[in-house]
Amino acid sequence: MKKTNMRTGAQALVDSLEKAGVEVLFGYPGGAVLDIFNLLPDAGFQFVLGRHEQGSAHMADGYARSSGRPGVCLVTSGPGATNTITGLATANMDGVPMVLITGQVPLSQIGTDAFQEADMNGICRAVTKHSFLVKSADEIPETVAQAFYIATHGKPGPVVIDIPKNCQQALTDAEYPERVSLRAYHPESPATTAQINKFAKLVNESVRPVIYAGGGVIASGASRDVANLAHKAQIPVATTLMGLGSFDEHDRLSLRMAGMHGTPAANWAIDEADLVIALGTRFSDRVTGKLSAYAKKAKIIHVDCDAASIEKNVGVDLGIVADIKDVLTTVNSRIRKATHPEWMKKIDGWKKSHPVSWKPMHKGVIMPQQVIEAVDRATGGRAVVVTDVGQHQMWATQFFRHNLPRHFLSSGGMGTMGFGIPAAIGAAFARPDHQTVAICGDGGAQMTFEEIVVAVEHKLPVTFIVINNGCLGMVRQWQQLFYSKRYSGSILTVRGRLANERLKQDLKYDYLPDIVKLAEAHGAKAVRVIDPAKLDAAVKKAVTSGETSLIEVIVEPRANVYPMIPAGKHVSEMLFK
Amino acid sequence: MKEEIYRLNCYVENRPGVLARIVGLISGRGYNIQTLNVGPTEDGSVSRMRIDVLASSKVIEQVILQLRNQVNVIEVTSRRRG
Numbered sequence: 001m002k003k004t005n006m007r008t009g010a011q012a013l014v015d016s017l018e019k020a021g022v023e024v025l026f027g028y029p030g031g032a033v034l035d036i037f038n039l040l041p042d043a044g045f046q047f048v049l050g051r052h053e054q055g056s057a058h059m060a061d062g063y064a065r066s067s068g069r070p071g072v073c074l075v076t077s078g079p080g081a082t083n084t085i086t087g088l089a090t091a092n093m094d095g096v097p098m099v100l101i102t103g104q105v106p107l108s109q110i111g112t113d114a115f116q117e118a119d120m121n122g123i124c125r126a127v128t129k130h131s132f133l134v135k136s137a138d139e140i141p142e143t144v145a146q147a148f149y150i151a152t153h154g155k156p157g158p159v160v161i162d163i164p165k166n167c168q169q170a171l172t173d174a175e176y177p178e179r180v181s182l183r184a185y186h187p188e189s190p191a192t193t194a195q196i197n198k199f200a201k202l203v204n205e206s207v208r209p210v211i212y213a214g215g216g217v218i219a220s221g222a223s224r225d226v227a228n229l230a231h232k233a234q235i236p237v238a239t240t241l242m243g244l245g246s247f248d249e250h251d252r253l254s255l256r257m258a259g260m261h262g263t264p265a266a267n268w269a270i271d272e273a274d275l276v277i278a279l280g281t282r283f284s285d286r287v288t289g290k291l292s293a294y295a296k297k298a299k300i301i302h303v304d305c306d307a308a309s310i311e312k313n314v315g316v317d318l319g320i321v322a323d324i325k326d327v328l329t330t331v332n333s334r335i336r337k338a339t340h341p342e343w344m345k346k347i348d349g350w351k352k353s354h355p356v357s358w359k360p361m362h363k364g365v366i367m368p369q370q371v372i373e374a375v376d377r378a379t380g381g382r383a384v385v386v387t388d389v390g391q392h393q394m395w396a397t398q399f400f401r402h403n404l405p406r407h408f409l410s411s412g413g414m415g416t417m418g419f420g421i422p423a424a425i426g427a428a429f430a431r432p433d434h435q436t437v438a439i440c441g442d443g444g445a446q447m448t449f450e451e452i453v454v455a456v457e458h459k460l461p462v463t464f465i466v467i468n469n470g471c472l473g474m475v476r477q478w479q480q481l482f483y484s485k486r487y488s489g490s491i492l493t494v495r496g497r498l499a500n501e502r503l504k505q506d507l508k509y510d511y512l513p514d515i516v517k518l519a520e521a522h523g524a525k526a527v528r529v530i531d532p533a534k535l536d537a538a539v540k541k542a543v544t545s546g547e548t549s550l551i552e553v554i555v556e557p558r559a560n561v562y563p564m565i566p567a568g569k570h571v572s573e574m575l576f577k
Numbered sequence: 578m579k580e581e582i583y584r585l586n587c588y589v590e591n592r593p594g595v596l597a598r599i600v601g602l603i604s605g606r607g608y609n610i611q612t613l614n615v616g617p618t619e620d621g622s623v624s625r626m627r628i629d630v631l632a633s634s635k636v637i638e639q640v641i642l643q644l645r646n647q648v649n650v651i652e653v654t655s656r657r658r659g
Contacts, residue, residue: 129648130647133593133594150648182648183651184589184647307642307645307646308639
């Protein structure tokens with residue numbers, strides 16, 4: 001008689017996650033997933049309890065960005081599921097592989113407005129790569145295998161598996177499939193010989209070429225191939241926010257980041273180039289500015305694994321839907337060694353005349369850019385840097401010398417405030433041997449501050465740096481530049497608020513909450529730095545301690561991020577102050 | 578850009594949720610579906626959808642590429658109906 005492996009759907013799920021190679025599961029329990037939680041103490045992977053489902057989702061995201069392996073998260077039905085939506089949308093925009101398992105009310109109760117019922121499949125459709133509603137325990141192993149396949153093939157993305165409680169309890173002997181076959185989904189296709197030849201020809205003929213590298217280079221593991229291409233034909237390299245770390249910024253060929261807050265050299269080079277080689281990027285509006293005037297002198301090659309990204313925003317001369325590493329491996333053997341002395345001279349001149357820089361504004365007040373430079377110095381540029389969203393994020397792109405892939409993690413497409421703290425924790429679980437530094441503003445830090453408990457509980461070597469300017473800096477900057485200095489809703493300190501937002505009574509302390517006390521209440525060592533002379537020592541001490549700690553740095557509130565190309569404008573309209 | 582009626586012919590896996598995904602992709606961009614016709618094919622596991630949408634050619638091209646990215650979509654073609 002054939003031996004059967006009869007067990008509950010919940011056990012089949014845990015077995016399947018083990019088979020899929022899961023090492024860490026992030027999540028939060030609730031009624032509709034109790035059958036699964038009941039099995040976790042004996043599971044072959046670690047479970048990490050977050051403090052809010054959004055935090056758990058961002059942890060899974062940070063884990064995936066840092067490791068390249070899918071991040072996995074488990075939450076309950078209804079509010080548990082809906083709390084993850086921002087996490088899903090964040091991962092979806094940036095192409096991060098994730099599998100989210102949500103509990104669901106029993107099949108018989110779906111559609112009855114049952115307690116903690118939400119139509120998770122309906123809600124998550126627009127912010128996921130795919131979603132499944134399991135309808136029997138027998139489907140669980142195959143669905144898990146398909147979810148991991150979909151999350152990691154083609155353009156990576158988040159996949160949801162919604163599992164009704166009765167399917168978790170029912171018995172099944174279904175086995176985890178050895179191979180996944182999806183009838184309609186075949187994202188991989190190699191480049192044709194004609195495409196490769198045209199790529200090489202355009203490179204060989206170009207006089208002012210630029211490589212423009214996005215997050216797809218990192219996802220494809222093609223950083224070395226990009227460097228080979230750049231060095232062989234002497235092509236300068238600009239990156240997107242998501243592409244930071246794909247090319248060493250210490251290299252003479254590095255133009256650093258392009259776009260709204262990118263370097264003048266990167267933006268001018270793209271504007272002047274006769275060939276733009278765009279790799280794994282989607283020509284975001286934050287990079288292109290005015291589309292009709294973008295890279296007008298250049299022929300454009302665009303390589304991306306997502307067919308829908310090509311010709312979406314920018315017309316191209318050669319579009320290739322394929323894996324970047326595969327394409328470059330072949331192309332690199334077909335291009336000639338070349339140098340472009342005049343082009344390089346021009347670029348070196350731009351870099352020298354217009355480096356990203358900052359000047360002190362008030363004596364004795366720390367400038368926020370200094371904080372990023374202190375982190376770069378203290379870590380030797382080797383730490384995994386995770387940011388939140390806003391001014392500090394842009395300064396982290398500008399004043400840290402990025403040199404390693406998967407070492408700069410940031411919510412690019414979605415711009416999710418509250419991402420930084422939990423994503424840094426997830427990243428630390430992926431690389432426990434590595435120093436992780438989370439750089440946050442005072443606004444975003446307050447959105448997911450509760451997750452710091454998780455870093456403390458697990459003794460993670462994460463340094464949380466809260467750059468406190470007492471306001472929502474990027475909002476304030478836009479209001480200063482484009483909304484006639486009416487700082488509506490953007491000032492967090494007591495002073496400086498508009499009349500309609502003023503508090504009834506004066507507070508003793510201008511900054512609320514007291515971030516240091518808050519961190520201490522969460523069990524973390526915390527220190528506040530106000531004196532510029534004490535900044536370096538405080539950062540150095542924290543990042544070398546190997547402990548969970550927080551540094552609050554009180555900085556100049558009116559510092560702005562420059563250079564800046566206002567939204568929808570051309571490179572020539574760049575603001576420097 | 579000039580808007581015209583395009584007919585999208587989609588062959589999709591016959592599963593729950595597929596119709597909602599496809600319709601959501603179109604309506605989520607603010608376009609109105611004028612005619613929608615879903616039916617079985619000779620292969621019972623495949624459904625055919627005919628969707629008429631008023632949009633520009635640029636939008637239709639994008640929608641087709643994104644439809645093809647969907648895990649349950651087997652093939653999409655389109656033609657202009659004028």
